[in-house]
Amino acid sequence: MNRVYVCSCFGITDKQVKDHAAAGACTPRQIASVTKAGTDCGSCVRTIQGILGRGACPRRELLEKGGAAAVLAADPELAEAA
Incomplete structure (x- = not known):
């Protein structure tokens, strides 16, 4: 199995x-x-963006449906941070 490193x-x-x-x-x-990826030199951020693409995102879908309150209700970690 070949490993492709995104963040060296x-x-x-x-x-x-x-x-x-x-x-x-x-x-x-x-x-x-x-993962800490992208927090040192930052050269991998665009590659990570490419991997993530514009695919489905549960939080993005919640935002589109019900705004920030729906996201906070669905994610207890975010609610604690708010």
């Missing part, structure tokens, strides 16, 4: 980014909060 600073692979995206991460910032 922290050794994060494209598979890890895809796995976190499948778990609900929708933005490079959300990927960074879990």
